């Protein structure tokens with residue numbers, strides 16, 4: 001039976017540590033969040049980030065833009081926030097309305113305020129192993145490995161999903177710990193074959209039950225990034241938790257695994273940006 005990695009608990013511990021740092025060092029970190037359009041899930045994520053900011057002692061300011069916003073208006077707002085000395089971190093909540101170019105917007109955020117780590121400068125820093133801002137989801141997963149003493153050296157890690165926000169930066173993080181990394185995606189010929197000797201599996205697909213127990217090696221570490229809804233509308237991940245937890249050595253639940261860690265690492269990045277200032 002797998003040990004459940006308790007992301008909720010660890011995230012709380014991280015927030016409390018950060019709160020202590022903010023108080024002890026007399027910091028006044030501030031995060032600006034841009035929410036563009038009316039994606040319902042995004043509103044929930046932004047609310048969770050706001051709550052976490054409150055807990056840590058980070059000032060939170062939300063900028064709501066309508067779905068009719070033009071690219072220029074979005075870039076102008078980012079420019080204004082870039083120049084605002086009070087603001088340490090800028091986060092553009094994705095997705096943004098169709099027709100807007102999110103990559104150009106990420107590029108506009110000054111690297112020192114890019115607490116999501118999506119600006120190409122920070123992406124490059126992660127690739128060459130220099131200190132910058134690491135995207136919050138892979139960063140949170142690395143913290144989980146550390147907390148649970150999961151050694152990655154020489155391990156075969158398979159990531160399912162190649163997005164810029166999860167899959168690709170995850171690969172860089174795992175490489176930096178000397179894992180041997182494979183990235184799978186929708187055109188991978190035989191996912192089961194790729195997964196069969198994986199010591200570590202990271203599922204970041206966004207499809208319920210895409211990873212089943214017969215695809216996983218006995219004793220594998222299974223990290224479920226996916227956030228999906230089941231037929232009853234309940235939150236669930238990409239992996240078949242019930243069956244895989246019988247086989248894996250460690251597994252993250254959904255909810256209570258990767259999700260809270262992503263928010264906690266955002267808090268850590270904002271405090272870091274404030275200290276760097």
Ligand code: NDP
Nearest residue numbers: 161162163166185186187204205206225226227258259262
């Ligand atoms: P994307 O949609 O950007 O990427 C999904 C990836 O999965 C793509 O690379 C896609 O391949 C691949 N894929 C799709 N179908 C299959 C398949 N059948 N077999 C193998 N690969 C497949 O999603 P994100 O990376 O943004 O997010 C993934 C999931 O993680 C979502 O559920 C999202 O909600 C969740 N998420 C959770 C976070 C958290 O904090 N817990 C944070 C961020 C995301 P291709 O590239 O070929 O299209």
